[in-house]
Amino acid sequence: MHSFTWATPEPPHRCSQLFVEPILLEAARSHDACHVSFGARVVGFLECDGIVTASVECDATEDKPAETKSIKARYLVGCDGPRSMVRKALGIRFEGLSGEKRDFMGGQMDAVYFYAPEIYKISPHKPAWQYWTFSPKQRALIIAVDGQGHFIMNVQMREDEVPDDDTVRRRISEAIGADVPFELKSSSTWTAGFTLVAERFSLGNVFLAGDAAHLFTPTGGLGYNTGIDDAANLAWKLEAMLKGFAGEAMAASYEAERKPSALRNTTFARAFADSIGRVQVPAETFASGPSGTAAREAVGAYLAFHATAEFVIPGVHLGTRYESSPLVAAEPGPVPVDTANLYVPTARPGHRAPHAWLADGRSLYDRFGPSFTLLCTAHHGINASRHQALERAASILPHLAVLNIDDPVVADLYKAAFVLIRPDQHVAWRGEELNEEFVTAALHTVGRVSEGTSAVVDAAA
Known part of the structure; x- marks a missing residue:
């Protein structure tokens, strides 16, 4: 058994997809603009003149028969998993390594879902969320699903093996290593050893996210977390494009930012798989x-x-950086080390805005606006209604929030009088004055990289 803590304001929390999905579903249904359909599959799509038309097969219900209907939209996002129909329809291939062989976490695996609350009683240790078990016959990974007795077990299989229930039951007993009653819920096979990233993350008005864009061996849990970052990155950009304040570089910035992150994270996951698998x-x-x-x-x-x-691995989750992005005002100088186990807070453009506790006990993150935020750390603050450059930036960045924080800790952490923070909480620019450079950075932040600041002056006149 091994325990550890993270040096972060909020500790990491494991939560099974069984519990996450109902929460996400409830949140999605709470938005009037969001329509959720079950028993529906996109079977094809066509983009023409900036409009994507998707063909959707809908299963029969008590109220109506099965049907195929068309849905038109400006954009389509393929979040349809590793066998993504959307990716294949676009002709986009995965690149990387497939099915690397290892003694464990490489090749054909059996994932077993079972119920055995007695495990906690026979273990000489405190309840853990994950167990590695070894015997002369097998290696197994047992993961607690709910802390109440439901577990997922992953065990390596032979290449030609087709498991049956009796084999699976023997494996459970072998992994537990004691005579403990259990209930087999389900069993399915999968293949470990993938380090794959799509050659493109978008084409036209169609985007890929999650497992459709990158496929990991699940060591480190990086596949799901990388997919969440895809969504956070793409969501605000889609809003900008739909509402008309994005420039020509916005759509391409998704791939420019997220593909390097996927390559980085698959490399980390592969190293973790090698470490435990070999x-x-x-x-x-x-x-x-x-x-x-x-x-x-x-x-x-x-x-x-x-x-x-x-x-x-705070470095993996918090150290994602977009310094080479066309939307970011890159700075010269040394870049903080990018390692899995160390996170170095920095407000360099492209990096995640660093966290700080404020004097009143609140988190700095809780003070950021829901869209763009201009953080002012200068002692004198800023009067938003009396600053021409800020007015011009506000005409570029809808709902720009100005946050005055007179705190030496924050000033030292951000190392600039002014810091522009994107909706995904990555730093877009920082500087000592709100001048033409700041207005240009605002333009670049929304993908208007070919426009000069004179266009903003003309628009505001």
Whole structure:
């Protein structure tokens, strides 16, 4: 058993998709503009003159028979998984490694869902959210789903093996290592060892996100988290394009920002899979006596090291950076190290805006606006109604919020009098004055990279 903490204001939290999806569904249904359909599949689409028409097959219901209907939209986002119909229809290929072989987490795997609350009673340790189990016959990974006795087990299979229920039951017993009653819920096979990223993330008005754009071996849990970042990045850009304040570079910036992030994260996930998948477990590990004890201690020490390497990864989640993006006012100088296990807070443009606790106990993040935020750390603050450059920027960036924070901790952290923060909470620009450079940065932030500031002056006149 291994425990650890993150040096972050909010600790990481594991939550099964079984519980996340109902929350997301409820949130989606709360928006009048969002229509959720079950039993419906997009089977094809066509883009013409900036409009995407999707063909949707709808299953029969009690109220109406099965039908195929057309839906028209400005944009289509393919979030349809690793076998994405949208990606294939666009002719976009995955690039990278497929099905790397390892002793574990490489090749054909069996995912088993079972119920065994007695596990917590027979374990000599405190309840854990994940267990690695080893025996002469198999290696297994057991993950707690709800902390109440439901578990997911992943176990390596032989290449030609087709598991049946009896085989799966034997595997559960072998992994638990004790005579514990359990209920088998389901079992399905999958393939580990993928490090794949789509060659393109968009084409025309069609975008790819999540597993449709990148496919991971799930070590580190980076596939889902990378997909969430895709959505956060694309959502505000779609809003800008739909509402007409985005420039010509906005659509292309999605791939420019997210593809390098996917390549980065698949590399991290592959390293984690190698670390746990290639660990050597000598025969002495299962022996009695001093040699067995020493072997188990050695394997345990390595697993403790690996647990930190795979799961204490604030650098992966918080260190995403878009310094080469056309929407970002890049700065010269050394770039903070990009490693999985270390996050170095920085307000360099392209990086996630660093967090700080304010003097009143509130989080700085809770003060950011829902759209764009101009953070002012100068002692004298700024009067938004009396600043021409700010007025011009506000005509470019709808709902621009001005946040005056007179706090030496924040000033030292952001190292600039003014910082422009995007809706996805990445820094777009920072500087000491609100001048022509700031207005140009505002234009670039929404993809209007070919326009000069004179166009803004003319528009405001």
